[in-house]
Amino acid sequence: MSDDLSARAAEIAAFLAAHGLADAARAPLTGDASARRYERLTRPDGRSLILVDTPVPAEDLVPFIAIGAVLDRVGLSVPVIHAADCALGLAVQDDFGNETFLRLLVEGAQAEPLYALATDALIALHRSWPEGEGERLGLPLYDADRFIEQTLLFADIYCPAALGRPLSAQDRSDFATAWRVVLEPVCAGPRSLLLRDYHVENLMRLPRPGVRAAGLIDFQGAGLGPTAYDLASLLEDARRDVPADLADAMTARYLAAFPALDPAEFRRALAVLAAARHTRIIAIFVRLALAQGRRAYLSHLPRVWRLLENHLAKPELAPVAAWFARRLPPGTRADFVVPETT
Incomplete structure (x- = not known):
């Protein structure tokens, strides 16, 4: 693993630990055409969440959180953000499952x-x-x-x-x-x-x-x-x-x-x-x-x-x-x- 990848892995581990998710099982999810990366986090109690890892938080994570708050307010369903560090480009959000x-x-x-x-x-x-x-x-x-x-x-x-x-x-x-x-x-x-x-x-x-x-x-x-x-x-x-x-x-x-x-x-x-x-x-x-x-x-x-x-x-x-x-x-x-x- 390169130094950059090792550093990123350590940042993610520390982020998850800070939010009580150190013991969650992690499984990668298929992404889209962007640079974002997703993992499904499964806690010991069976509850699942989604980890979002993005290298460009100002372009996607920050607006996602801000726009999502308004969409929720007007009565539409968006993933709740449970934890976020926009400087690092990391967030944990609701898992809407697999039924696209x-x-x-x-x-x-x-x-x-x-x-x-x-x-x-x-x-x-x-x-x-x-x-x-x-x-x-x-x-x-x-x-x-x-x-x-x-x-x-x-x-x-x-x-x-x-x-x-x-x-x-x-x-x-x-x-x-x-x-x-x-x-x-x-x-x-x-x-x-x-x-x-x-x-x-x-x-x-x-x-x-x-x-x-x-x-x-x-x-x-x-x-x-x-x-x-x-x-x-x-x-x-x-x-x-x-x-x-x-x-x-x-x-x-x-x-x-x-x-x-x-x-x-x-x-x-x-x-x-x-x-x-x-x-x-x-x-x-x-x-x-x-x-x-x-x-x-x-x-x-x-x-x-x-x-x-x-x-x-x-x-x-x-x-x-x-x-x-x-x-x-x-x-x-x-x-x-x-x-x-x-």
Whole structure:
């Protein structure tokens, strides 16, 4: 074990001992695409908790605790933090178990009740998020500029890999301009907390009543932004096909809860924000493959491209579709094979 790893192991052991968990059995859990690491702690009395170990506490642990406190206050289920040392990037939180919505679906659970619960949790959030709370917490604003910055990952990562050369400065500028045209009207609409990675892998089924049956576990990167974004994230999952009739039913369910919303405008916002999200995700999956050798993510590219191209065919995405038609011809999209790296 390296000196750094030994030092970290000693810090964790001391942290656990200081909070009465020295005798807990420890088992690593599968993480996500971030640098965070998780362990399940099982105490002698059988109670289990989760240890969070992160090298970037200011970016994830600190906001996770702050945002979680507000989510709990408005009636949603988040892990209770039992101990934390933000300077060290360590925390102990509730163990919500293993029943992610994704796992339940894979094991044969009916999809409609789970997606309805997830949609209802979003409805509850958008009804109850306190005005001004995001500003008080210093959360980032997801406006047109920020979404454009995220879509530019596609121009800077995917396009050079697919075309064999970087985009010209003019092509990159035209890409940003096309996105600005479609994003600015969308970002002028209703805002609330934007969870960003709201999908079935980040939702846990809990034995609790109402919307508290949906456990939220990944919201440290949240910000303030258009209310349609998280519904797009849920219903256009990069890792799992969601039947169109189910997505339509959940969109209608959401709209029924907010009769003041213009349904056509909301659906246009869904399309634009979903397309921006898919564009960014394609770039991220390719970056993970090229920079880290994590090629398993590439198996999802055909799905994400299919979702993206479905939206590019809509009038509200016409400026972006025109850019794609000019700069990414057939052979550079879903059927492009990301090269192996050494």
